[in-house]
Amino acid sequence: MNIFWLAVPMLSCFLGGFSEQVPGVINIGSIFSFDSVNGKVAKIAMHAAVEDINSDPSVLGGRKLVLSTHDSNYSGFLGIMGALQYMEFDTVAIIGPQTSVMAHVISHLANELHVPLLSFTALDPTLSSLQYPYFVQTAPSDLYQMTAIADMVSYFGFREVIAVFSDDDQSRNSIGTLDDKLVERRRKLSYKVALPPEPGIDDEQVTALLSKIKTMESRVIVVHTYLKTGILVFKLAQKLGMIGSGYVWIATTWLSSLMDSDTATLESTNSMQGALALRIHTPDSKRKRVFVSQWSKYSNGSIGLNTYGLYAYDTVWMVANAVKEFLESGGTVSFSNDSNLNFVGPGGTFNLSTLSIFDGGQQVLNNILHTDRMGLTGPIRFNQDRSLIHPAYDILNVVGPRFRQIGYWSNYSGLSVIPPESLYNKPANRSSSSQQLLSVIWPGRTKVTPRGWVFPNNGRELRIGVPHRVSYKDFVLVNESTGMVQGYCIDVFLAAIKLLPYAVPHKFILFGDGHKNPSYTALVNMIPSKVFDAVVGDTAIVTERTKFVDFTQPYAESGLVVVVPSRKLSSSAWAFLRPFSPLMWGVTAAFFLMIGVVIWILEHGVNDEFRGPPMKQLKTVLWFSFSTMFFAHRENTESTLGRMVLFIWLFVVLIITSSYTASLTSILTVQQLSASITGIESLIESNDAIGFQVGSFAQNYLSEELNIPKSRLIPLGSPEEYADALARGLVAAVVDERPYVDLFLSRYCRFRTVGEEFTRSGWGFAFPRDSPLAIDMSTAILKLSENGELRKIHDKWLNKRVCGPKGSQVESDQLDLDSFWGLFLVCGVACFLAVLIYFCSIFHQFKQHFPDQSLHSESVQRFFAFVDEKEEESKKRLKRKRLQMESISNGRK
Numbered sequence: 001m002n003i004f005w006l007a008v009p010m011l012s013c014f015l016g017g018f019s020e021q022v023p024g025v026i027n028i029g030s031i032f033s034f035d036s037v038n039g040k041v042a043k044i045a046m047h048a049a050v051e052d053i054n055s056d057p058s059v060l061g062g063r064k065l066v067l068s069t070h071d072s073n074y075s076g077f078l079g080i081m082g083a084l085q086y087m088e089f090d091t092v093a094i095i096g097p098q099t100s101v102m103a104h105v106i107s108h109l110a111n112e113l114h115v116p117l118l119s120f121t122a123l124d125p126t127l128s129s130l131q132y133p134y135f136v137q138t139a140p141s142d143l144y145q146m147t148a149i150a151d152m153v154s155y156f157g158f159r160e161v162i163a164v165f166s167d168d169d170q171s172r173n174s175i176g177t178l179d180d181k182l183v184e185r186r187r188k189l190s191y192k193v194a195l196p197p198e199p200g201i202d203d204e205q206v207t208a209l210l211s212k213i214k215t216m217e218s219r220v221i222v223v224h225t226y227l228k229t230g231i232l233v234f235k236l237a238q239k240l241g242m243i244g245s246g247y248v249w250i251a252t253t254w255l256s257s258l259m260d261s262d263t264a265t266l267e268s269t270n271s272m273q274g275a276l277a278l279r280i281h282t283p284d285s286k287r288k289r290v291f292v293s294q295w296s297k298y299s300n301g302s303i304g305l306n307t308y309g310l311y312a313y314d315t316v317w318m319v320a321n322a323v324k325e326f327l328e329s330g331g332t333v334s335f336s337n338d339s340n341l342n343f344v345g346p347g348g349t350f351n352l353s354t355l356s357i358f359d360g361g362q363q364v365l366n367n368i369l370h371t372d373r374m375g376l377t378g379p380i381r382f383n384q385d386r387s388l389i390h391p392a393y394d395i396l397n398v399v400g401p402r403f404r405q406i407g408y409w410s411n412y413s414g415l416s417v418i419p420p421e422s423l424y425n426k427p428a429n430r431s432s433s434s435q436q437l438l439s440v441i442w443p444g445r446t447k448v449t450p451r452g453w454v455f456p457n458n459g460r461e462l463r464i465g466v467p468h469r470v471s472y473k474d475f476v477l478v479n480e481s482t483g484m485v486q487g488y489c490i491d492v493f494l495a496a497i498k499l500l501p502y503a504v505p506h507k508f509i510l511f512g513d514g515h516k517n518p519s520y521t522a523l524v525n526m527i528p529s530k531v532f533d534a535v536v537g538d539t540a541i542v543t544e545r546t547k548f549v550d551f552t553q554p555y556a557e558s559g560l561v562v563v564v565p566s567r568k569l570s571s572s573a574w575a576f577l578r579p580f581s582p583l584m585w586g587v588t589a590a591f592f593l594m595i596g597v598v599i600w601i602l603e604h605g606v607n608d609e610f611r612g613p614p615m616k617q618l619k620t621v622l623w624f625s626f627s628t629m630f631f632a633h634r635e636n637t638e639s640t641l642g643r644m645v646l647f648i649w650l651f652v653v654l655i656i657t658s659s660y661t662a663s664l665t666s667i668l669t670v671q672q673l674s675a676s677i678t679g680i681e682s683l684i685e686s687n688d689a690i691g692f693q694v695g696s697f698a699q700n701y702l703s704e705e706l707n708i709p710k711s712r713l714i715p716l717g718s719p720e721e722y723a724d725a726l727a728r729g730l731v732a733a734v735v736d737e738r739p740y741v742d743l744f745l746s747r748y749c750r751f752r753t754v755g756e757e758f759t760r761s762g763w764g765f766a767f768p769r770d771s772p773l774a775i776d777m778s779t780a781i782l783k784l785s786e787n788g789e790l791r792k793i794h795d796k797w798l799n800k801r802v803c804g805p806k807g808s809q810v811e812s813d814q815l816d817l818d819s820f821w822g823l824f825l826v827c828g829v830a831c832f833l834a835v836l837i838y839f840c841s842i843f844h845q846f847k848q849h850f851p852d853q854s855l856h857s858e859s860v861q862r863f864f865a866f867v868d869e870k871e872e873e874s875k876k877r878l879k880r881k882r883l884q885m886e887s888i889s890n891g892r893k
Helices: 002-006 009-015 035-055 076-088 100-113 142-155 169-184 203-214 228-240 253-261 262-274 286-299 307-328 361-369 490-499 520-525 582-603 612-631 639-670 682-683 698-707 719-727 737-745 774-785 789-798 807-813 821-849 857-868 873-893
Strands: 026-032 063-070 093-095 115-121 135-137 162-164 188-195 220-224 247-250 276-280 335-337 356-358 373-374 376-378 392-399 400-412 414-416 462-467 506-511 556-558 562-565 690-693 713-715 733-737 751-754 762-763
Touching: 002 307, 026 035, 026 076, 026 307, 026 698, 035 063, 035 253, 035 286, 063 076, 063 162, 063 392, 076 100, 093 307, 100 115, 100 169, 100 639, 115 307, 135 361, 142 169, 142 247, 142 276, 142 400, 142 414, 162 169, 162 203, 169 188, 169 220, 203 228, 220 228, 228 247, 228 253, 228 262, 247 253, 253 276, 253 307, 253 392, 253 400, 253 733, 276 307, 286 307, 307 361, 307 373, 335 506, 356 361, 361 556, 490 774, 490 789, 520 807, 556 737, 562 682, 562 719, 562 737, 582 612, 582 639, 582 821, 612 639, 639 821, 682 733, 690 698, 690 719, 698 733, 713 719, 719 733, 719 737, 719 751, 733 737, 737 751, 737 789, 774 789
Parallel strands: 026 063, 026 093, 093 115, 115 135, 162 188, 162 220, 220 247, 247 276, 462 506, 690 713, 690 733
Antiparallel strands: 276 392, 335 356, 373 376, 392 400, 400 414, 556 762, 562 733, 562 751
């Protein structure tokens, strides 16, 4: 600090052209690097404003406004010296400095000596009004510029951004603000490249840094530097092939001010084709058009006008009007000594009496902050936080040697294609649906929006880890003949890849020894270790894994469930029907009726119990049919054929009734082996052993989350091990994920699930944290779900049920026709043969009784009457007929 104040007596060595305060003169100062583009434009615009103010006596009441200029020549030290010199010569306000680096230091002087410090180029968001009350930013802070960039990144759907900036306070703090704004929009500033401040930068440094950027994933690059550095960055990026298709370049306001003012640099725009740039928005007005038309006269054609020239002009007028209000309110321009500067340091006594406090500084500052007028830049008013109302930016697209306007951004309505001033009378609307920009011509002269990222290391193949499963290979398996990885999970991944608008080169790498299922947690851990770029398989999305990888949208529902052996069906009024399937019941009933009819046919002619009126005979047939079920038929069978058929049928009935009894007994009375297990709660309370699949997260969940002793946990590898362990009672239950359980139950029908799923998750593909591919793959998985492709893949691999659809466990206990068709076939053949033999015998007898009958209606009726006739009567009639025939024969003799 002592060295700092030692510089005060040396000021005359560095500065000149300052005059003492004289009556009728109002001194203001400015500090810029007048060799820079913005410095040149600001100097011309400020002198033009002074000239206009002095030409109007009503502004300062005849007083003359004197503007002193100090060239800091890119030096912070010279800038500080200039500020001290102004304080010495009674300056009422200072315009500048040009950079925030100097603003942070000079603001301390302004605070101490009450001299307002106004800058339209030092726009560091951290220049707080609380810390620096005498510093005023007369142009929108970089806070709004970085917010606009974040909105643009979000609008185009880019996920990650790389920032290239000059390593000084203003650029560094502005990029920090950009980082915050991106995070608010769920975007990310993935890498920061700090360049040495001007003029200490060289081609080799920039080339080395850009080469590193080229190997990175993100292709969205924000350049926030000064003019010379920005030009150099684009020039070298073009040489490296980085100004081409797939890249996105966004430049802050330095690019627009360069192209608006420095016509000599238009040749360098070839390296900026397709870049987006921002320019502080100034609405059109008559005053602005007049000033623009007169600019060539002010500048003598030496430089073009940019937005900072408009703000320079308005800032001078802002000071003049504040002083005018101060004088009209009775204030006088006076200065007094600062007692804090009269001190003795260890090196001796310092004479700082030349630095004086502006007595009216606070009033002039208040007048500046209460400015309410129209300027060349539009309405000039400050909010409570000292920011200009409604800051806005033009969004520009570099096409050829000029800009193409594609829209606007304002903190009032966000992105739009309508000038912001046209929206201020409408309700603010920053919904995503209202955000709009015109089409962009991107680097490479394409209108297709780049995806904003590529695979790192110049697009090498993704190394995708897949589990080398030894069980449930329907999910992931290796084709032994081709060596290719296949399965349900692989097909879902490949189908999703096909929906992406870009190619994804990849190769599958097996993880595991092939003898047991690998640990999926260890597999996922290979992603942050850079062994794999992704993991594809039946990988559950659990909290512990999401801490270090990103998962896609789940493509399959999952959750832990409890599996136990056997099943006890719930009781109901119709439980007695469960032993047989509906088809079995129908066939059995049909055979009962058929047997009744066959026995009636065979017994009708010889058995009086099967004769009588038609109604009686029908009742007898029905009664005989169903009474055989209980072996309770009262009617005797007299015919040989009838007895043979009844014997076979009673044997069939014996088998059917025995099977029915056994099945019904099993259904209603057999208890499940683990009857006490009704869900995870009862399983925890018991002391029974619990099986889990090797490699699954179930083991950690059971032991760490549910505090089940590891001694109770038994690892099981395959469905066969599940079934064997459960059947032999080695474990009371198996805890596994729902997809595995569904596949297991489809093959082993004597097991079932109990309780509800006690975890809710899903299966997803794992990628590195913040990987854009995870987002794109999630969108692709949703499309697969919506178009039904996901269901088709599921049915292809997993719809291989042995037990049938849901509810098959009930059906698996039922007896079907398949178990009895042999018996029914034998019985049916016996009935058919018996009836055939019977009718052949009857027809033969009919011919004996009526040998002269031919086929006509009367003979048919006679035949059925003969059949209906009792066999004994037929024999008697035949006997009488024979006797008659014998008597006639004897008479003839």
